[in-house]
Amino acid sequence: MYIKYHPILQLCDVLGNKDFPLQLAAACKSANIEQDSPLVLHIEASLGPGRGSNRILLERDFADIEKGSVDLQNGQIIPVNTTTATAEHSDCSSEISQDQVKLAKNNTTPGPYVEASPPSPKRRKTGGMRPVKQTESAPLMPENSEDGAPSVRQVHTETRFPQRKKLGKEVPVLEPTSVDKLIAGIWKQLFSSVQLTRFSTIPEPSFNIRTGVSGEVFQAVNIMCMKYYNQSQSSRALEMIVQAYWIECYEARIAVIRLENPNYSSTEARMMALKEACAVLNWKEKDLRNRLAIWRGYKEIKDAGGWASLIFASTGVYRFCKYRTGFSDGFATRLRHLRSAFEVAADTLHSEWRDLLHVIGHDEPRRYDGHPHGWVIVPGGESAVPLDSTYGHLKLSNGFQYEFIDECVLDQDFFGLIDPRVIPELDNTDICQACKERQSDDIKMNQCSCFPSLFGSVRSPAPIQIFHTTSGRNNGVIARCNIERGTAIGEFTGLITNGIQGVDVMVGGTRPHTYQIFQGQMGNFTRFINHSCKPNSQFQKFYWRGKERILVISKGITAGIEITVDYSDSYWRQLDKRCLCGEYCCRFN
Numbered sequence: 264m265y266i267k268y269h270p271i272l273q274l275c276d277v278l279g280n281k282d283f284p285l286q287l288a289a290a291c292k293s294a295n296i297e298q299d300s301p302l303v304l305h306i307e308a309s310l311g312p313g314r315g316s317n318r319i320l321l322e323r324d325f326a327d328i329e330k331g332s333v334d335l336q337n338g339q340i341i342p343v344n345t346t347t348a349t350a351e352h353s354d355c356s357s358e359i360s361q362d363q364v365k366l367a368k369n370n371t372t373p374g375p376y377v378e379a380s381p382p383s384p385k386r387r388k389t390g391g392m393r394p395v396k397q398t399e400s401a402p403l404m405p406e407n408s409e410d411g412a413p414s415v416r417q418v419h420t421e422t423r424f425p426q427r428k429k430l431g432k433e434v435p436v437l438e439p440t441s442v443d444k445l446i447a448g449i450w451k452q453l454f455s456s457v458q459l460t461r462f463s464t465i466p467e468p469s470f471n472i473r474t475g476v477s478g479e480v481f482q483a484v485n486i487m488c489m490k491y492y493n494q495s496q497s498s499r500a501l502e503m504i505v506q507a508y509w510i511e512c513y514e515a516r517i518a519v520i521r522l523e524n525p526n527y528s529s530t531e532a533r534m535m536a537l538k539e540a541c542a543v544l545n546w547k548e549k550d551l552r553n554r555l556a557i558w559r560g561y562k563e564i565k566d567a568g569g570w571a572s573l574i575f576a577s578t579g580v581y582r583f584c585k586y587r588t589g590f591s592d593g594f595a596t597r598l599r600h601l602r603s604a605f606e607v608a609a610d611t612l613h614s615e616w617r618d619l620l621h622v623i624g625h626d627e628p629r630r631y632d633g634h635p636h637g638w639v640i641v642p643g644g645e646s647a648v649p650l651d652s653t654y655g656h657l658k659l660s661n662g663f664q665y666e667f668i669d670e671c672v673l674d675q676d677f678f679g680l681i682d683p684r685v686i687p688e689l690d691n692t693d694i695c696q697a698c699k700e701r702q703s704d705d706i707k708m709n710q711c712s713c714f715p716s717l718f719g720s721v722r723s724p725a726p727i728q729i730f731h732t733t734s735g736r737n738n739g740v741i742a743r744c745n746i747e748r749g750t751a752i753g754e755f756t757g758l759i760t761n762g763i764q765g766v767d768v769m770v771g772g773t774r775p776h777t778y779q780i781f782q783g784q785m786g787n788f789t790r791f792i793n794h795s796c797k798p799n800s801q802f803q804k805f806y807w808r809g810k811e812r813i814l815v816i817s818k819g820i821t822a823g824i825e826i827t828v829d830y831s832d833s834y835w836r837q838l839d840k841r842c843l844c845g846e847y848c849c850r851f852n
């Protein structure tokens with residue numbers, strides 16, 4: 264084979280290798296490529312600022328490299344569209360990239376893909392969104408919930424979400440303070456599956472592992488393990504409750520001693536109370552004093568954040584109280600502002616938790632019942648309010664009725680029993696389009712770990728709450744724990760229907776086989792996610808066991824921050840409102 268085309272000869276110069284045509288010809292020959300068959304040569308190269316010829320290139324050398332291509336026919340340089348190049352830029356660009364995106368597997372969380380493509384075997388330093396080829400998918404539209412006005416506002420799947428973070432430009436991150444860590448620990452425990460109960464029966468082992476561990480025996484051991492874990496967490500919580508309460512009793516005892524002995528100084532009264540305690544506890548006075556300092560910390564946490572904050576404080580609280588580094592600088596104010604939020608999560612996710620307080624004779628009734636998202640956290644730490652009470656301005660005849668559902672409900676009047684989310688080509692296949700592993704609802708069988716928080720694994724409640732915004736957008740969704748980039752926050756659930764006009768819906772499927780997800784009467788927290796021109800999450804399609812799902816995926820969210828998506832330009836063009844996202848790059852205000 265003789266290579267005569269001009270671009271190849273040009274490549275010889277670029278590569279500094281005059282033998283390149285011959286090497287290419289030899290490669291073609293060994294690959295059995297016929298002489299006259301068209302040859303497509305795909306070459307990727309990087310151009311960067313030269314920093315000496317023989318030096319080994321380091322990762323930082325590529326940090327500033329611009330992406331683009333060189334058309335060898337005419338010598339023109341075509342830069343890659345900058346709106347899709349970096350997270351920072353594309354977030355705030357008014358240019359809309361029509362590329363869909365997929366999330367690359369990052370260090371710890373495997374990412375989803377809009378289209379099937381084999382995941383990179385190597386881990387990347389900045390995993391995250393990468394562009395995939397544009398598909399002819401239908402636009403997505405969220406329901407116009409707040410004002411209920413007829414509209415055709417749409418959100419597109421072809422979002423302009425960023426692909427990957429630019430390498431090399433490290434943004435300085437503030438180290439969390441000890442109060443941050445304490446609060447993070449409380450939220451983590453609140454959204455965990457721990458079961459805190461006052462009395463729990465310790466199981467007797469009813470198995471013998473000497474004869475081998477069968478599936479049943481192993482299950483029994485696991486159950487026992489879980490029970491003991493819950494038991495120890497409960498005991499720890501009970502211990503802290505009693506110790507915080509001890510401080511109250513100790514202060515009250517000192518007051519009584521002074522009353523009974525008017526000539527005692529306050530120090531003498533304290534000493535006497537300590538001695539009384541040590542006589543029963545069988546501890547040295549010094550030991551009790553040391554512990555007392557920690558117990559005082561427990562009481563301060565309880566006084567500011569309520570019993571729920573102490574009970575769910577879990578690991579870290581001991582150190583926090585022992586070293587007392589976090590007790591200044593707005594510690595109490597921060598906890599006070601979160602008090603109702605902690606209680607909403609505790610009451611709705613761990614309905615038994617208040618029983619623990621019986622140990623000190625407190626009988627506090629549950630304050631927040633029902634669904635965790637049926638309550639709206641209000642600013643300033645005031646009591647949370649029922650969700651429906653925040654929609655009075657809509658003046659709905661039957662009030663605001665909303666049913667929380669984890670899975671979409673099929674509108675059988677429209678679709679019969681045929682779920683339009685089923686992709687015929689993927690039907691009867693349990694192979695994940697993203698990772699190519701087997702998907703199963705049976706945890707033991709499932710091998711796809713693309714979105715373990717939603718599919719094929721143990722589900723935990725999404726670490727989010729509904730809160731009342733202060734910027735005039737009514738409600739929004741706040742993250743209570745850090746949500747790593749690429750993690751699924753939740754599935755967009757609602758009524759699977761079609762033909763709805765005049766209100767906002769999310770459209771799924773591929774033309775002409777589209778369907779709508781309507782969140783007017785039922786759905787989940789995704790219905791309350793507001794728009795931002797610099798969003799920290801995005802809608803993403805994913806296929807679970809042959810069925811299309813629309814997920815909200817984090818782009819990296821810090822605890823305490825509102826979760827937002829980009830509703831798209833076309834949505835806002837139809838909306839007779841100004842965007843209140845408050846971003847410096849806001850496109851619609």
Ligand SMILES: C[S@@+](CC[C@H](N)C(=O)[O-])C[C@H]1O[C@@H](n2cnc3c(N)ncnc32)[C@H](O)[C@@H]1O
Pocket residue numbers: 405406407408409410735736737738739790791792793794795840841842843844
């Ligand atoms: C899907 S709902 C979001 C939840 C809504 N805030 C609520 O309280 O029900 C969409 C509606 O919220 C409001 N909204 C969302 N993001 C907004 C923003 N950035 N600026 C102004 N209004 C916004 C608009 O009224 C929009 O129609």
